[in-house]
Amino acid sequence: MDWKAKVEIFEQLRREHEFGIGTVAGVAAKFGVHRRMVRQALAGAVPPLHQYPVRVKPKLDAVVAFIDGVLEADRRAPRKQRHTARRIYRRILIEFPGVSVAESTVRNHVRER
Known part of the structure; x- marks a missing residue:
């Protein structure tokens, strides 16, 4: 899912939670998304960025x-x-x-x- 589509879904999720169903589980079921995504949408207007862990490079560390x-x-x-x-x-x-x-x-x- 690209960034713009996710921002639009976040907006719909927030609107539905505030004016529609009103529960996290209900909104998640209606839109077919995970409850975590609904909570993220309620926490902020924009989706959080992916945070990738720093990979260990054991072979390269020697040189x-x-x-x-x-x-x-x-x-x-x-x-x-x-x-x-x-x-x-x-x-x-x-x-x-x-x-x-x-x-x-x-x-x-x-x-x-």
Whole structure:
């Protein structure tokens, strides 16, 4: 359900609760939504944003300081001399032989930075 549709449903739920049925369970049954959504609509005019938990990256944690250091050093380097994500991955393989991290994981971290 997109944002605008959810805002419109929230408005309908609040209006129905105030002027119509008047109970959370009744409004939920009429609109076919969960009682939690009716309570959220009564609590605020706009739907709450999803809060995603921060994911733990156990494989990447061993080399994240190294990657960030390389990227920070590259900021001062000329454009043609900067590291690509593939080059950083190859350096990790050489300098940290015990660490097993995928190239795509390194690429994603470089992109996020």
